[in-house]
Amino acid sequence: MSNQPDKVKIPFWRDKRIIPILLQALFVVIVISFGFILVNNAIKGMEAIGIKLGFGFLSSTASFNIGQSLIDYQPTDSYSRALLVGIINTLQLTVIGIILTSILGVFIGIARLSANWLVRSVATVYIEIFRNTPLLVQIIIWALAVPSLLPGVKDSIQLGSVFISNRGIAMPWFETTPATAIWIGFFVVSIVAAILLWKTRLKAQVQKGKRTYPLIWSLGSIVILLAAAWLITGQFPAMMTYPQIGKFNYEGGYIVTKEFAAVLIGLVIYTSTYIAEIVRGGIQSVNKGQVEAARSLGLKGSTIMRLVIFPQAFRVIIPPVTSQYLNLAKNSSLAIAAGYPDLYSVVGTTYNQTGRVIEMVTIMMLVYLSMSLLTSLFMNIFNKKMQLVER
Amino acid sequence: MNMQSNPNIDTALETSTSELPPKNTIGVWGWLRKNLFSSWLNTLLTIVTVWFVYAVLNKSLSWILGAAEWQVIAANFRLIFVGQYPVEELWRIWLSLSIVSALMGLSWGLWRGTMANLSVSLSFIYFIVAVMPFIQSGTRVWLFMNIALVLSGYFIGKKLTGKWVKRAIIAAWLLSFPVTIVLIKGFGVLPDVATNVWGGFLLTILITIVGIIFSFPLGILLALGRTSKLPVVRWFCITYIEVIRGVPLITVFFTAQIMIPLFIQGFEINNIVRVMIGVSLFTAAYAAENVRGGLQSIPRGQYEAAQALGLSTPRMMFFVILPQALRAVIPAMVGQYISMFKDTSLVAIVGLFDLLGIGKTIVSNPDFLGKHMEVYLFIALIYWVVAFSMSYASRRMEKSLGVGER
Numbered sequence: 001m002s003n004q005p006d007k008v009k010i011p012f013w014r015d016k017r018i019i020p021i022l023l024q025a026l027f028v029v030i031v032i033s034f035g036f037i038l039v040n041n042a043i044k045g046m047e048a049i050g051i052k053l054g055f056g057f058l059s060s061t062a063s064f065n066i067g068q069s070l071i072d073y074q075p076t077d078s079y080s081r082a083l084l085v086g087i088i089n090t091l092q093l094t095v096i097g098i099i100l101t102s103i104l105g106v107f108i109g110i111a112r113l114s115a116n117w118l119v120r121s122v123a124t125v126y127i128e129i130f131r132n133t134p135l136l137v138q139i140i141i142w143a144l145a146v147p148s149l150l151p152g153v154k155d156s157i158q159l160g161s162v163f164i165s166n167r168g169i170a171m172p173w174f175e176t177t178p179a180t181a182i183w184i185g186f187f188v189v190s191i192v193a194a195i196l197l198w199k200t201r202l203k204a205q206v207q208k209g210k211r212t213y214p215l216i217w218s219l220g221s222i223v224i225l226l227a228a229a230w231l232i233t234g235q236f237p238a239m240m241t242y243p244q245i246g247k248f249n250y251e252g253g254y255i256v257t258k259e260f261a262a263v264l265i266g267l268v269i270y271t272s273t274y275i276a277e278i279v280r281g282g283i284q285s286v287n288k289g290q291v292e293a294a295r296s297l298g299l300k301g302s303t304i305m306r307l308v309i310f311p312q313a314f315r316v317i318i319p320p321v322t323s324q325y326l327n328l329a330k331n332s333s334l335a336i337a338a339g340y341p342d343l344y345s346v347v348g349t350t351y352n353q354t355g356r357v358i359e360m361v362t363i364m365m366l367v368y369l370s371m372s373l374l375t376s377l378f379m380n381i382f383n384k385k386m387q388l389v390e391r
Numbered sequence: 392m393n394m395q396s397n398p399n400i401d402t403a404l405e406t407s408t409s410e411l412p413p414k415n416t417i418g419v420w421g422w423l424r425k426n427l428f429s430s431w432l433n434t435l436l437t438i439v440t441v442w443f444v445y446a447v448l449n450k451s452l453s454w455i456l457g458a459a460e461w462q463v464i465a466a467n468f469r470l471i472f473v474g475q476y477p478v479e480e481l482w483r484i485w486l487s488l489s490i491v492s493a494l495m496g497l498s499w500g501l502w503r504g505t506m507a508n509l510s511v512s513l514s515f516i517y518f519i520v521a522v523m524p525f526i527q528s529g530t531r532v533w534l535f536m537n538i539a540l541v542l543s544g545y546f547i548g549k550k551l552t553g554k555w556v557k558r559a560i561i562a563a564w565l566l567s568f569p570v571t572i573v574l575i576k577g578f579g580v581l582p583d584v585a586t587n588v589w590g591g592f593l594l595t596i597l598i599t600i601v602g603i604i605f606s607f608p609l610g611i612l613l614a615l616g617r618t619s620k621l622p623v624v625r626w627f628c629i630t631y632i633e634v635i636r637g638v639p640l641i642t643v644f645f646t647a648q649i650m651i652p653l654f655i656q657g658f659e660i661n662n663i664v665r666v667m668i669g670v671s672l673f674t675a676a677y678a679a680e681n682v683r684g685g686l687q688s689i690p691r692g693q694y695e696a697a698q699a700l701g702l703s704t705p706r707m708m709f710f711v712i713l714p715q716a717l718r719a720v721i722p723a724m725v726g727q728y729i730s731m732f733k734d735t736s737l738v739a740i741v742g743l744f745d746l747l748g749i750g751k752t753i754v755s756n757p758d759f760l761g762k763h764m765e766v767y768l769f770i771a772l773i774y775w776v777v778a779f780s781m782s783y784a785s786r787r788m789e790k791s792l793g794v795g796e797r
Contacts, residue, residue: 020620020621023621023624024621024622024623024624027621027623027624027627028623031627038654038655039654041653041654041655041656042650042653042654044656045653045656046653114436115426115429115433116426116427116433116436116437116440117426117427118426118427118436118437118440118441118444119436119437119440122440122443122444128779129775131782132729132733132774132775132778132779132782133733133771133774133775133778134733134734134736134747134771134774134778135733136736136737136739136740136747137736137747137767137770137771137774138771140747140767141763141764141767141768141771144754144763144767145763145764145767145768146764148761148763148764149454149764330638330639330640331639332639333639333641333642334639334641334737334740336641336740337740344639344641344642344645347645348645351649357649357650357653358650361642361645361646361649361650364638364642364645365634365638365642365646368637368638368639368642369634369637369638372636372637372638373637
């Protein structure tokens with residue numbers, strides 16, 4: 001009896017060790033042959049119209065103009081340079097967008113929890129309006145519809161020294177002077193000194209139980225060092241230039257073009273509604289007992305917010321906010337609807353000129369993927385640092 | 392019990408009477424004081440907000456009611472809603488809409504609550520459109536008939552009882568998707584209407600429906616693959632999901648538009664189908680992550696119990712795990728589909744004439760030069776009404792289902 005099982009031979013299609021291997025092999029065969037057919041078709045199709053796969057074309061002359069660029073770019077530059085301009089424009093849009101949308105989102109999120117009924121309702125209406133309208137429609141409204149109602153440069157709307165017209169927004173800006181570098185150096189040193197002083201003074205306060213005024217010390221160090229910078233250089237860190245209405249366009253100051261402004265406003269407003277809801281959820285997720293405990297310890301309102309609610313809410317907020325930042329980065333590709341030359345737009349133009357579809361799609365996907373992966377990597381590290389370390 | 396014997400109570404009573412009476416919190420003034428003017432900071436906030444709201448409303452309302460010229464909407468009303476769909480076949484779209492109206496009314500009678508609000512809003516929208524001065528009388532008849540359908544559905548639904556009725560209605564809702572598509576396209580049953588004349592709101596809705604129908608099963612497959620024990624399958628699914636989630640939708644549309652004709656040689660796939668493939672493949676990756684969340688929420692005991700009963704893996708998944716997992720992810724999926732509905736506007740960038748694309752063609756028509764704001768605001772309003780009512784319904788449904796609280 002005991003040696004009976006050894007004699008029963010399991011057919012291989014019932015063997016639990018072999019089935020998975022067979023299944024996977026089948027899967028690989030299907031996927032690879034399917035992929036091969038598609039790619040083969042594509043390459044044949046490309047060759048039929050005389051295009052060979054390869055990235056060599058990137059070094060040839062782009063010969064198209066790009067409206068806005070942070071780096072020097074001429075139509076005589078290569079395609080790779082044009083793509084670089086597109087990538088930098090996308091990054092610029094994303095970074096500024098993330099900063100502004102965070103500020104606006106936190107502001108609206110707190111307004112949603114306000115004790116003031118009116119403030120709360122306005123925040124709710126804001127969220128419901130902008131969240132339930134497609135981002136692309138919003139961007140198009142900002143890019144095409146709003147400028148059609150705005151006055152021309154000559155009759156710009158003036159708010160202080162900021163001008164708004166159908167060309168864009170002109171605002172005062174800094175112009176660097178030789179003293180700027182010295183100022184920046186002193187500023188960095190003063191920040192470091194302020195942080196160090198804050199930490200040591202606060203530690204002393206906790207240990208000795210006497211007031212040591214860490215805030216005054218750290219702020220004082222900044223003021224003293226900046227005053228020193230002023231004494232050494234004898235001038236302010238930068239010159240302010242104010243925009244003026246010129247003959248055809250603004251002169252001086254910094255001009256935010258209509259295209260950039262439209263995409264940025266659209267992205268910031270749309271994403272801020274999501275951030276606001278996340279912030280509200282995060283603050284509400286903090287246990288009520290925490291606030292009550294803090295109050296019974298005698299902490300005042302602002303201290304409770306800073307030391308009890310905020311650190312706990314922050315942990316809940318980070319992961320969903322990360323995915324909103326990623327969404328913003330990806331949504332920046334809608335800039336093309338406003339005519340802002342981001343990566344997608346440059347890729348589109350390059351494709352139209354060269355017909356290099358496989359290469360362009362590969363480049364575009366790789367850039368967006370690495371942007372997404374880098375952002376989530378960075379935010380994951382940040383998240384790990386912020387998370388509660390439990391036993 | 393002599394009150395006088397305890398001096399403490401006396402003093403307590405005395406001090407409390409010497410204080411001012413508590414602030415009135417009832418009535419209009421009480422409400423105002425409590426919610427708007429409870430402290431000087433709050434009062435300041437109220438004043439600033441009132442000023443802000445006044446400024447915004449004043450500007451926008453004076454434009455909407457004064458400067459705006461809404462004739463452009465009246466002149467292009469049909470174009471915005473159905474694009475170039477042939478007039479003699481329009482009855483098919485009306486019939487599809489009637490199916491939805493009837494189902495809506497029946498659901499209202501059966502479930503009340505959220506469905507009541509949705510049905511009333513739907514009838515209200517029908518009514519508003521019907522009383523517009525520029526609407527043709529034929530359209531008006533259809534619209535009033537739809538209102539009648541919603542109402543009669545409600546009265547019939549109220550009378551119906553029994554568990555199977557609710558199931559039948561849910562099944563009918565699910566069936567209405569393919570039925571609508573067959574009605575509108577024809578597919579040999581009816582005379583064929585080429586997809587290139589689909590446009591406007593109709594196209595937006597159709598892309599959304601097709602996207603839902605195809606992305607849902609694909610998403611389930613991907614989620615199962617991602618949680619599979621077979622490493623090759625798992626890694627394939629992870630790569631697919633992460634790549635798709637890492638790139639913008641517009642790059643997927645771009646790729647679909649240009650690569651599909653290259654990949655598939657021999658027969659032509661028109662650009663609407665290409666976009667539908669793109670949106671399905673894109674949404675499937677997101678749906679997969681939602682489903683995976685549901686799968687992970689199922690306790691291990693359920694798997695073990697199913698295995699102990701001797702169920703094979705497919706049976707365990709199909710009969711035990713998935714029904715529970717899918718139930719748990721309904722709200723997340725609805726949210727996903729709302730955002731997909733909004734994202735379909737991106738097809739305008741790749742040259743389709745959906746709601747937004749039609750808007751673009753209207754403003755480029757020299758007859759309606761400079762009417763950007765009117766056209767795009769109206770289009771935004773249509774998107775908003777649909778997205779808002781869907782998200783409102785899903786929030787209410789989430790509450791009544793109690794998903795996440797069990």
